[in-house]
Amino acid sequence: MITPRARVLGRIADHLTAQLPGRPLRVAVDGITAAGKTTLARELTAAVAARGRAAAHLSMDGFHNPRAVRHRQGRDSADGYYTDAYDFASFQLLVLDPLGPGGDRKYRERIIDLPSDTPIDEPPVEAPEDLVLVVDGSFLQRELVWDEVVFVDTPFEVAHERGTRRDTELLGGLDQARRAFEQRYHAASRRYLDEVGPAESATVVLGNEDVANPVLRRIGGPADAVVNLFSYGTLQTPSVQIEHFGRTLVGKEDVLPGYRQDWVTITDPAVVEVSGTDRHPIVRHTGDPADATSGTMLEVTAAELAAADIYEVDDYRRALVRLGSGADAWVYLAN
Structure with a gap:
């Protein structure tokens, strides 16, 4: 372990x-x-x-x-x-x-x-x-x-x-x-x-x-930094945001092209308790332009990005991607 x-x-x-x-x-x-x-x-x-x-x-x-x-x-x-x-x-x-x-x-x-x-x-x-x-x-x-x-x-x-x-x-x-x-x-x-x-x-x-x-x-940056985090799963949920960030986040709809959504079963009881489910979405790169995952581009501080890193289980790794809007954002992909 x-x-x-x-x-x-x-x-x-x-x-x-x-x-x-x-x-x-x-x-x-x-x-x-x-x-x-x-x-x-x-x-x-x-x-x-x-x-x-x-x-x-x-x-x-x-x-x-x-x-x-x-x-x-x-x-x-x-x-x-x-x-x-x-x-x-x-x-x-x-x-x-x-x-x-x-x-x-x-x-x-x-x-x-x-x-x-x-x-x-x-x-x-x-x-x-x-x-x-x-x-x-x-x-x-x-x-x-x-x-x-x-x-x-x-x-x-x-x-x-x-x-x-x-x-x-x-x-x-x-x-x-x-x-x-x-x-x-x-x-x-x-x-x-x-x-x-x-x-x-x-x-x-x-x-x-x-x-x-x-x-x-x-x-992700100095104390005053604000970064983009693309979420297609539970981090879009206000209750999860309040639990881990102490506030609801500012965000706007966007899409992640070339990635297909799948599902993973979460075994971490703390994550299951906060999210309310053990079934979480996860995305995998295909490179096929026909594949796309919808979600929300959230604005987070560098401290909140650290909190997101701890929230996500080891099935996920954080990567930097280009969204459909042209914005660069961090996202959690299949590990």
Whole structure:
């Protein structure tokens, strides 16, 4: 049986793989120090690859500044960590620009070996056109340009416990690790939250306080985003909308061409209770212009799209489609 964490990560992976910009998709996994960014980035890369899309993972550890630059304001300096830890200019030039619009898709995987503090001059890697590149690191929205940003939202007290436990040996003992997180790492993270507001500008927000049961808080855009969601089933029902979105939604009739409607039996008791039935419609792509599915194009916030992702069972995956009206919209298709 799929775990709650795998289910949420699968929804994010569906969201990323649905996007085909004609070049690599550049995805940041952002958050405070010890939020769980690296673990999530690795899992998300694997989930994207499992869906048949080219995927690669990079860590900003490979784009640190040399130690002399990182520590020039003092080993315990929060300002030094915030401004001097990473070589963002090189990362933009060597990774994000080549994978962005008009780029040649040849990017570097690292420029430094962090443990030995040794510069590395490796040949670039050529990315396939459909690559999803997932990058984890700190302060990723301070200067860099991304296509998607996943913000890993973890409370400071939880991240502090994780980080000090993880880095006790590396930092020379538990007391030293606690001091480093309080005075340097998390002090810098608080400055980042205050100055940049990274959770508000991220396109995906994931609550990661309980790693086994993460919470998908927003997906599809920043905090003020409004997106189109095409529904041909129970999400058109006012009672379902009120239960999951807290309001009835604005919508207009539309049609999904090239898809034929079928039916699926739902076994999730919560979904059956809210919808009032265990028999739900589901659509499958045929490509036949004679096939069409009628429904409603709903306007939803990114937080409401996350709620819809949780409502829909695993028989469905979310995809981006062109409707009969010419509008682009998200829709839940047969998985």
